[in-house]
């Protein structure tokens with residue numbers, strides 16, 4: 001049952017506990033498992049990947065079975081309905097249109113013909129995208145990761161996703177992958193998949209950046225391989241925080257809370273409301289909607305451990321609590337969402353008004369659904385085209401421009417005790433002044 005809290009200090013403590021649920025003491029033993037998986041895959045390659053796939057996914061694969069074959073990819077089209085294919089195509093179109101607007105542009109700036117400065121964007125060479133598959137199959141996540149990588153111009157995109165029963169990958173996932181232009185897919189999940197992409201194995205290539213959401217094992221693994229490879233952000237167990245006033249519909253709010261809770265027993269679902277009647281109605285409605293819920297056991301776990309309703313005195317207080325939490329998804333179920341928006345500083349994605357359930361963003365609105373969780377929205381953003389790109393700074397100085405700044409560089413280099421830095425400028429400037437090569441100070 002969703003608890004209702006009315007006292008602010010208690011609410012703040014509970015919200016902190018929920019936000020930090022992926023970095024508590026209970027997670028330490030999971031981190032030890034993940035470290036072991038990473039080390040073994042790094043040392044033993046495919047052998048370790050197959051070992052952990054047998055242990056954690058209960059699937060015994062041969063090395064040849066790791067890669068999804070062309071015939072399995074083709075066959076997937078026969079196994080999805082026309083409606084599902086059309087929905088995938090609509091989502092693809094909208095997600096692609098949104099991400100095309102977000103391609104970072106290279107630029108150069110000329111300052112009086114003496115100095116040229118700029119930034120030059122290029123895609124990474126190889127990207128690895130993780131598509132979760134433990135408790136649900138996510139064709140939507142395929143699109144959300146593959147499309148920005150394609151738009152960025154990444155030439156090799158490798159997808160990993162855990163094998164289900166009989167080693168199978170969901171046909172919907174395989175169709176979404178092909179529609180997004182992905183043909184290299186490996187059936188491996190969890191920390192072992194992240195390790196394979198970070199270090200490379202005999203079969204699975206090492207990549208430059210790994211993106212995609214996942215459960216606690218995937219998220220811990222991404223955190224630990226950061227530096228060996230780039231990552232998008234820590235997109236762990238899903239979260240929704242709803243701010244609602246008396247104008248909200250309790251049936252809709254209950255459904256929205258359950259929509260995130262049903263992802264994972266570690267998912268979180270929070271309502272902050274200025275209306276105590278609404279608080280009680282939502283509490284009762286959640287129970288009702290859980291009665292025949294096909295994912296009742298795991299959803300109830302999430303609700304019991306990481307679900308909460310807080311009665312607050314004003315929307316301003318709700319916004320303060322929300323900013324402290326920095327949720328993955330924030331719904332503003334209030335009369336005037338745009339003025340409440342002014343109070344919000346941190347959230348992965350913000351859904352405004354009564355007819356914008358978070359599921360619209362999960363599937364096809366266009367913005368990415370791979371979002372920072374566990375408070376990471378304080379400093380991180382949604383996955384995007386830029387996640388698959390990096391920029392080089394461009395700097396060109398004319399001889400005249402160099403002459404103008406030579407003195408300042410000399411002073412700074414000497415202050416840092418780095419004489420060759422000073423020489424590298426002085427020699428060019430003195431050469432220009434004397435019309436010949438200068439010599440390093442040290443050899444004169």
Ligand SMILES: NC(=O)c1ccc[n+]([C@@H]2O[C@H](COP(=O)([O-])OP(=O)(O)OC[C@H]3O[C@@H](n4cnc5c(N)ncnc54)[C@H](O)[C@@H]3O)[C@@H](O)[C@H]2O)c1
Nearest residue numbers: 132133134135162189190213214215237238263264370371
């Ligand atoms: N933040 C986002 O953008 C976003 C988007 C979609 C989904 N999600 C989240 O992704 C997650 C998907 O989780 P999932 O579990 O369904 O799939 P998953 O693919 O992330 O995890 C399944 C893998 O976990 C590993 N695993 C399971 N139990 C293990 C154990 N005891 N020890 C070691 N490894 C183990 C297995 O190898 C398995 O392949 C959910 O938490 C969901 O909320 C987040």
Ligand SMILES: N[C@H](CO)Cc1c[nH]c[nH+]1
Nearest residue numbers: 138140141238239362369
């Ligand atoms: N809500 C998830 C992100 O936390 C994304 C998703 C995919 N499918 C359904 N939902």
Ligand SMILES: [Zn+2]
Nearest residue numbers: 238259260362
């Ligand atoms: Zn969702």
